[in-house]
Amino acid sequence: MADEQLYLNWRPFSFALPAPLRTAAGPVPPRRGWLLRLETAQGTCGWGEASPLALGSAAEAALATCAQALQRLGSSPTRDALEQQLPTLPPALAFALGAALAELDGWVGPAGGGWLQAPPSAWLLPAGAEAIDAARALLQRRVAPEGRPLTFKWKVGLHPAPQEQLWYGELVRLLPEGARLRLDANGGWDRPTALRWAARLGGDRRLEWLEQPLDPADQAGLEALAGLVPVALDESLQQHPELRRSWPGWQVRRPSQEGDPRPLLRQLQAGRRWWMVSTSFETGIGRRWLHHLAALQAAGPTPTAPGLAPGWQPPGDLGSAAPERVWRAAGAN
Numbered sequence: 001m002a003d004e005q006l007y008l009n010w011r012p013f014s015f016a017l018p019a020p021l022r023t024a025a026g027p028v029p030p031r032r033g034w035l036l037r038l039e040t041a042q043g044t045c046g047w048g049e050a051s052p053l054a055l056g057s058a059a060e061a062a063l064a065t066c067a068q069a070l071q072r073l074g075s076s077p078t079r080d081a082l083e084q085q086l087p088t089l090p091p092a093l094a095f096a097l098g099a100a101l102a103e104l105d106g107w108v109g110p111a112g113g114g115w116l117q118a119p120p121s122a123w124l125l126p127a128g129a130e131a132i133d134a135a136r137a138l139l140q141r142r143v144a145p146e147g148r149p150l151t152f153k154w155k156v157g158l159h160p161a162p163q164e165q166l167w168y169g170e171l172v173r174l175l176p177e178g179a180r181l182r183l184d185a186n187g188g189w190d191r192p193t194a195l196r197w198a199a200r201l202g203g204d205r206r207l208e209w210l211e212q213p214l215d216p217a218d219q220a221g222l223e224a225l226a227g228l229v230p231v232a233l234d235e236s237l238q239q240h241p242e243l244r245r246s247w248p249g250w251q252v253r254r255p256s257q258e259g260d261p262r263p264l265l266r267q268l269q270a271g272r273r274w275w276m277v278s279t280s281f282e283t284g285i286g287r288r289w290l291h292h293l294a295a296l297q298a299a300g301p302t303p304t305a306p307g308l309a310p311g312w313q314p315p316g317d318l319g320s321a322a323p324e325r326v327w328r329a330a331g332a333n
Contacts, residue, residue, distance in 0.1 A: 004079040005041055010034045010070055013051075013283060013330035015314040022127050024157030024188025025235075026055040031281050031314070032063060033092065034070065035330050037323075038100035046103035047323040048096030049286035053257055066093050091259040098260030099289055107265065108292055115288050115321070116295035121308035122151035122182060125171075127158045132170050139174060151180040151208065151305040157188030165200055172206055180305075184211035187235050191221050198228040208304070209250050216240060232276065252278045252307065255293055256286050268296035275300075278307035283330075284320040287313070 014032040021028040033051025050070075052062035069089050073082070082101065086094050103109045123138055125131040131154050143150070154171065156164050172181065189197070194213045201207045209230035214221045216236040225231055232250035237243055238257060253275050255261050268275070277294040279287070287308075294306035313319040317329035 006077055006079055006082065007039045008073060008075055008077060009037045011327060011330045013318060015318055017281060017312055022158055023155055024186040029055065029059050035283065035285055035327055036096045036100055037327065038104060040104060044104055046100030047285050048100040049256065049283055050093040050096035051256065051280065051282065052090065052092040053280040062090065065090050069093050086260050091257055094259040095256050095261055098262050102262050102265065107262065116292045118291035118294040118306055118308060119298040120148055120305060121310050122153045122305040124309040124312060125152055125154045127155040129167055132167060132174065135171060135174050149178050149180050150176065151182065153182040153184055153307060156183050157185035161193045161196060175206060179206060180208040181206050182208050182211055185213045187212050187215045189213050194225055198225060201229055211252060212236060250274050250276060252276050254278050254280050255289055256280045256282050261289055264293065268293055268300065271300045273300065273302045276304050276307060279309050281309065281312060283314050283318045284326045285323050288321055
């Protein structure tokens with residue numbers, strides 16, 4: 001009912017990634033945020049996670065904005081009040097509350113038929129020459145998913161393009177037949193660099209796409225480049241959400257950074273095309289949603305490996321799929 005009384009608790013969490021991750025936009029800092037527990041008077045619980053993914057000084061500002069919004073919500077909001085405020089909240093916090101409400105209402109979880117298991121993920125490679133050793137180690141472990149192409153994602157744009165193209169040559173020589181490669185520049189290339197890469201990669205069947213090759217401000221350049229090679233938008237979708245409706249190519253969708261996940265859930269259930277579900281390095285509470293949405297995308301008309309960054313999950317019970325264990329682990333930090 002619209003005026004149902006709810007009870008909101010939250011608990012901070014933090015963890016460092018298992019290894020440093022550098023991008024062209026800067027290093028990914030330790031993940032910080034809040035776990036949310038939303039409860040009805042009958043004791044039914046919904047869980048959420050609010051953890052904005054931002055770099056540098058923007059990270060502290062985003063965390064402060066979320067903290068202030070949480071305080072304003074208070075510990076005993078009504079359902080109607082939460083629904084009205086959701087569109088005005090920081091996206092990471094709106095994701096957490098929308099996720100908890102969806103679980104309360106049986107859209108997901110046991111009442112909704114159970115959480116779906118994600119298909120095999122793309123493997124995230126570090127930047128620079130380290131990518132070659134990392135790929136070789138993964139291939140020695142025989143991580144290829146049965147019946148699906150092996151997919152790697154490589155962080156580029158941190159070193160001079162000629163050197164990265166040499167490493168690219170070494171990397172692709174390692175890849176087995178049918179493997180796919182995504183190059184993620186995190187907006188770090190200029191147009192001439194992107195065009196040189198497009199000339200090098202044009203016609204290479206191993207290339208799945210260039211991920212955010214140019215700055216989000218250069219939409220014209222991104223559109224022109226997409227006429228030469230496949231281009232997937234990432235940061236552009238965060239800075240210019242209207243592109244989620246208009247970009248005709250691949251979209252890297254980060255549910256935990258996009259606000260209330262219920263519209264995303266409905267669209268994937270309806271068979272949305274050209275989306276790839278990607279992690280922002282969530283705890284086990286947020287990852288339940290990523291896995292569920294990635295499974296829906298894989299069952300849709302344009303299946304592809306999600307970006308779940310295997311091996312980069314939080315340590316211990318913070319990475320558990322059981323929300324109560326994640327909650328306790330956050331309290332023990």
